[in-house]
Amino acid sequence: MTTDADIWRAARDLIADHGARRAESHAAAQVDEMFSTGNFVGHLLWRRILKAVRGLNAQATPSKSARR
Numbered sequence: 001m002t003t004d005a006d007i008w009r010a011a012r013d014l015i016a017d018h019g020a021r022r023a024e025s026h027a028a029a030q031v032d033e034m035f036s037t038g039n040f041v042g043h044l045l046w047r048r049i050l051k052a053v054r055g056l057n058a059q060a061t062p063s064k065s066a067r068r
Contacts, residue, residue: 002045011052020057027053
């Protein structure tokens with residue numbers, strides 16, 4: 001079983017290795033790949049990672065009201 005801490009660590013590592021935008025697209029591609037090959041455990045794992053990457057990216061991007 002993969003813990004939440006493992007998911008967040010993987011998301012942080014993806015962002016560090018690929019940058020915010022590419023990390024999200026890489027994770028999304030992995031979600032699609034796992035689904036298309038029938039690897040449903042991998043699909044669910046990468047969906048969790050993608051959600052964490054999006055969450056981290058949202059935290060790193062200041063809101064429009066904060067930029068004023």
